Amino acid sequence: MRSEKISEYTVRRLSHYFRFLADFEAAGKATVSSGNLAEKGGWTSAQVRKDLSLFGSFGKRGLGYSVPELRARIAEILGLGRRWKVCLVGAGKLGSALFRYEGFRNQGFDFMAVFDNDPRKIGRRRGAVTVEDVARLGDVVVAEGIEIGIIATPAESAQKVADTMVEAGIEAILNFAPLNLVLPSHVSLHNVRMLIELESLSFALTNKEVDITRS
Amino acid sequence: MRSEKISEYTVRRLSHYFRFLADFEAAGKATVSSGNLAEKGGWTSAQVRKDLSLFGSFGKRGLGYSVPELRARIAEILGLGRRWKVCLVGAGKLGSALFRYEGFRNQGFDFMAVFDNDPRKIGRRRGAVTVEDVARLGDVVVAEGIEIGIIATPAESAQKVADTMVEAGIEAILNFAPLNLVLPSHVSLHNVRMLIELESLSFALTNKEVDITRS
DNA sequence: TATTGTGAAAGGGTTCACAGCG
């Protein structure tokens, strides 16, 4: 258990297990087997057991895993036993969609501030917060102790925004701008590239005879 | 060249190479080496050459690759030498953000129709198209010959929407709803799960001492 | 000489298969 290296794939699957466990809990199931979890996500039961065994021995042989207990353990592993302070840069349609999505708040991610560089947007309300001038980004991150930054700006401004975030102490960035950010290695970066997803689909439709491995 | 199996990783990198080649072309470079492309994306030059060699021998030894030629070949491979008919279900903030993003149109993805089930949205204009009742989804997909479906609805409606799409002949779906869709295997599915990305970041921040492999 | 194209080796993620145990 708790080896030195954990793959990004394992982390993503843990997120899925976490959701499935919520479903099982809502359905009143007290225990689940690795097979129950596996079939919900299209994996093998061995995969599920391997993933979990990296963090401990949570199951009972012959019985499976206690739903509430495993759920709590995964929450702990993923760092969901607390709330995270998030800021968003870019108050356009995409930014607004992210801001309004209740799922983030429900899972412990609080939008403490929203920034934009458009004077027509600055000062506007977005739920409980007011859109601020992006010039104040660094100061607000420091003052509020913001830990995660979300970038939903055009590509042109994204690197500068990211640099400001990092300078202010942010160590985790979720980037929706269509470019490859260059960041120091201590900063965790995840990119959401919607055009690349569409292009993957275009490839699949164009090359139906080709086997595409791993989805 | 052109082996039977192509990995999803290779396809994604091709999308990146394609962008980088546009940058090189704009910068007036006539040729690039695998090393030039590799450093832009943080890969090795061998990786770039392996990826390209799966589709042919496009380079010249000692010289590299012709920028416009390689760009054209990758466009062809990805199926970007044509336009694709796309429909969008869910005309909320996220759907609107996707609809308005020029990058899709610029790369050949045309939004032919937008659907919603909210009477207050049906009939509203979204750029060149009008939001239609989702009840018409199947008919419109068939009539317009729509090939790619984008789902930006709440989780509750997503499976039903996907089923309708598949029934109407769609074979590629990009899903933003936070659930695991169940689809026949001939349909290509890509999911964008923003909450899972945030949870990965939460894991990274919570487990700083752990090595997380592959980003 | 610089750089490609590619077999071979290495790395690492997934599945198998079974011992261990409730």
Add this chain to the structure above:
DNA sequence: CGCTGTGAACCCTTTCACAATA
């Protein structure tokens, strides 16, 4: 008996290293 936990096997992806060649 059923299901977990895990070493070993397998398989896929990446990197190495070098012959080929413009």
